[in-house]
Amino acid sequence: MARNILVVGELVEGALSPTTAELLGQSTRLVDGGLVAVALLGSGASGAASAAFEAGADKAFTSDDAGYDQYNSDQWVNAVEAALDDVDAVLMAQSSVGRDMGPRLAARQNTAAAMDCVDVSDDDGTLKATRPAYGGNALAEYSFAASPAVATVRAKAFEPITSRSGASGEVVELSGAGESRTTIQGRELAEVTGLLITDAKVVVSGGRGLGGPEGFEQVEALATAFGTSRAAVGASRAACDLGWYPVSQQVGLTGKVVTPDLYVAIAISGASQHMAGCSGSKMIIAINRDPDANIFQNSRYGIVADYKAVLPALIEAVKAAS
Amino acid sequence: MGPEERGAGGPTDVEEAMHFVVCAKQIPDPETPPSAFKIDETSNKVVPAQGFQPVLSQFDGIAAEAALRIKEAAGDDTKITVLSMGAESAQAAIKQVLAMGADEGVLLQDAAFEGGDSHATAKVLAAAIEKLGDVDAVFCGRQAADWDMGQVGLLIAEALGWPAAILAKDVQIADGTMTTTRVLANGFETVAQPIPAVVTVSNEFGEPRYPKLQQIMQAAKKTVTTMTHDELGLDPSEIGAAGARLKLERLYVPISNTQVEIIEGETPEDLAKNLVAKLVADKLF
Numbered sequence: 375m376a377r378n379i380l381v382v383g384e385l386v387e388g389a390l391s392p393t394t395a396e397l398l399g400q401s402t403r404l405v406d407g408g409l410v411a412v413a414l415l416g417s418g419a420s421g422a423a424s425a426a427f428e429a430g431a432d433k434a435f436t437s438d439d440a441g442y443d444q445y446n447s448d449q450w451v452n453a454v455e456a457a458l459d460d461v462d463a464v465l466m467a468q469s470s471v472g473r474d475m476g477p478r479l480a481a482r483q484n485t486a487a488a489m490d491c492v493d494v495s496d497d498d499g500t501l502k503a504t505r506p507a508y509g510g511n512a513l514a515e516y517s518f519a520a521s522p523a524v525a526t527v528r529a530k531a532f533e534p535i536t537s538r539s540g541a542s543g544e545v546v547e548l549s550g551a552g553e554s555r556t557t558i559q560g561r562e563l564a565e566v567t568g569l570l571i572t573d574a575k576v577v578v579s580g581g582r583g584l585g586g587p588e589g590f591e592q593v594e595a596l597a598t599a600f601g602t603s604r605a606a607v608g609a610s611r612a613a614c615d616l617g618w619y620p621v622s623q624q625v626g627l628t629g630k631v632v633t634p635d636l637y638v639a640i641a642i643s644g645a646s647q648h649m650a651g652c653s654g655s656k657m658i659i660a661i662n663r664d665p666d667a668n669i670f671q672n673s674r675y676g677i678v679a680d681y682k683a684v685l686p687a688l689i690e691a692v693k694a695a696s
Numbered sequence: 697m698g699p700e701e702r703g704a705g706g707p708t709d710v711e712e713a714m715h716f717v718v719c720a721k722q723i724p725d726p727e728t729p730p731s732a733f734k735i736d737e738t739s740n741k742v743v744p745a746q747g748f749q750p751v752l753s754q755f756d757g758i759a760a761e762a763a764l765r766i767k768e769a770a771g772d773d774t775k776i777t778v779l780s781m782g783a784e785s786a787q788a789a790i791k792q793v794l795a796m797g798a799d800e801g802v803l804l805q806d807a808a809f810e811g812g813d814s815h816a817t818a819k820v821l822a823a824a825i826e827k828l829g830d831v832d833a834v835f836c837g838r839q840a841a842d843w844d845m846g847q848v849g850l851l852i853a854e855a856l857g858w859p860a861a862i863l864a865k866d867v868q869i870a871d872g873t874m875t876t877t878r879v880l881a882n883g884f885e886t887v888a889q890p891i892p893a894v895v896t897v898s899n900e901f902g903e904p905r906y907p908k909l910q911q912i913m914q915a916a917k918k919t920v921t922t923m924t925h926d927e928l929g930l931d932p933s934e935i936g937a938a939g940a941r942l943k944l945e946r947l948y949v950p951i952s953n954t955q956v957e958i959i960e961g962e963t964p965e966d967l968a969k970n971l972v973a974k975l976v977a978d979k980l981f
Contacts, residue, residue: 444885447860448859469881470880470881470882473846473862473863474850474862476847477814477846477847477850477851477854478850478854480815480847480851480941481815481850481851481854481855482854484941485941486813486814486815486940486941486942487814487847487942488942489844489845489846489847490844490845490846502945506844507842507843507844507947508724508726508733508742508842508843508844509726509841509844511730511733511949512733512735512742512947512948512949512950513947513948513949513950514843514944514946514947515944515945515946515947516942516943516944516945517942517943517945518941518942518943519940519941519942519943520941555859555889555890556859556861556887556888556889557887557888557889558885558886558887559875559886559887559888560885560886561880561883561884561885561886562883562884562885562886563880563882563883564882564883576980611899614900615899615900615903621879621900622881622882622883627844628838628839628898628899630881635980636975636980645727646726646730647726650844657978657980658954659971659975660956665958668729668730670956670958671730671952671954671956672952672954673954673956674954674956674957675956675957675958675959675971675974675975676956676957676958676959677958677959677967677971678958679964679967683964684964684967684968686964687963687964687965687967687968687969688964688967688968688971688972690968691965691968691969691971691972692968692972694972695972695975695976695981696981
């Protein structure tokens with residue numbers, strides 16, 4: 375049965391975010407003859423509409439008002455509500471925007487949001503959302519008893535479509551940012567040096583077993599050995615909570631979800647909380663001195679040893695192979 | 697004190713004591729090892745693991761800590777009520793927050809509350825907060841460490857028509873304003889909102905305190921009242937399983953088909969060389 379889907383898009387410096395393109399791609403597979411719409415808010419929105427059409431959108435609701443550049447819930451939720459014209463489902467990223475907007479939008483529409491989904495699919499005409507629960511120990515599948523269904527989706531859950539070069543569509547202008555009960559007093563953005571952890575092909579992560587912040591020097595050296603253009607450094611929540619590494623690099627349920635080709639877990643026990651952030655990796659390898667550590671249950675290769683003994687040799691071997 | 701009795705965000709002549717609510721949920725122990733984690737797929741429910749007692753969801757303990765620190769900084773007689781929806785066993789979660797320093801407890805216990813989704817749960821919690829009547833701020837954990845949805849705090853705020861800030865690593869409340877520093881994917885943001893408001897607190901806030909033995913004994917004497925749907929004026933058709941808009945169709949343990957291969961080697965150099973040889977064979981270089 376045909377359904378209409380609205381994707382709440384996000385812009386990164388005026389360009390369509392990769393996850394927006396992924397959500398548009400999946401929407402084209404789910405609409406079954408219905409329309410794919412996108413909402414784009416902030417500087418560059420109308421310019422990004424053409425990229426959204428190439429990524430699968432049929433219709434774009436846009437406002438170039440710079441008042442939308444910083445996500446502010448009241449303003450964004452009101453704008454997206456104005457774009458809910460005969461919509462059966464709303465998809466958005468499980469991002470700083472989606473985490474906040476999904477529940478609010480669902481509440482205002484008297485419907486429900488499924489958060490942090492790894493899949494949104496069609497099950498014999500019914501929309502189905504799949505998401506991890508119990509710290510990643512379980513998967514839960516939901517249907518929606520109210521419309522529009524709202525789902526926030528993890529990055530890289532879906533493939534974008536092959537770009538429909540030169541595609542165009544209808545553009546509807548939304549009004550500018552209105553009132554909000556929230557005043558943003560300031561933002562302190564983490565300095566991103568090099569590759570984003572969510573974009574890296576290789577993620578090398580350290581955990582509590584490193585024994586101290588200085589352990590991350592070797593973790594960083596191993597990432598560098600894989601190549602700064604493809605590897606980034608991550609950390610477990612325990613390591614971040616201890617102040618050993620920046621929160622922006624935290625991998626896990628309460629941090630970033632990463633999906634690299636290779637995930638190297640160093641001195642990480644592998645609690646399900648952590649695995650929830652890295653289990654989508656194509657391959658996991660673990661270095662841990664505890665042979666019973668849970669991380670080995672989820673790894674393709676393991677080295678049972680003290681990281682301090684192994685890493686210098688591994689760094690040299692990786693350098694030689696790269 | 698209701699919002700209409702306050703100055704427009706500024707200090708009033710007579711400062712009345714504030715009233716905070718901490719929402720606390722009792723959950724299966726998230727430290728249960730994956731090997732002991734079982735699901736009954738006919739009822740779509742987790743089978744309680746032998747030897748693991750249910751616990752206060754860790755983020756709710758952090759939310760309680762945030763409320764207590766504001767109360768202590770204010771140095772006044774701010775009241776903290778801990779609110780939990782659950783079975784009789786949830787008394788333990790309430791008592792834990794009372795032992796940390798909260799003043800009173802409310803247990804929302806009713807068969808009509810069972811089987812709800814986030815929306816149905818928030819409806820009950822919001823009704824209880826309205827019933828309490830004079831609440832200035834609600835503190836929730838960033839997510840319950842069982843379902844990990846992370847939306848009940850926001851849904852309470854929407855039900856009450858209050859502003860909300862999620863993922864707080866710091867929160868202050870003074871002069872009718874809640875100031876929250878919250879965690880973004882790429883940094884932090886500080887926002888100001890008028891109270892009454894809801895805040896959800898993240899692990900970046902810090903560790904919750906451990907109650908002393910004396911506090912645990914005092915907590916046993918603190919009042920815990922119970923409320924049902926009748927007392928909250930809720931229709932059973934809009935709460936619990938009947939009021940759920942998100943229907944759980946299936947809950948299962950995903951099958952891991954990964955078989956680990958432990959790399960052998962006499963020396964660190966051998967281990968490194970043997971591992972890298974595997975990675976080269978798997979075309980990771």
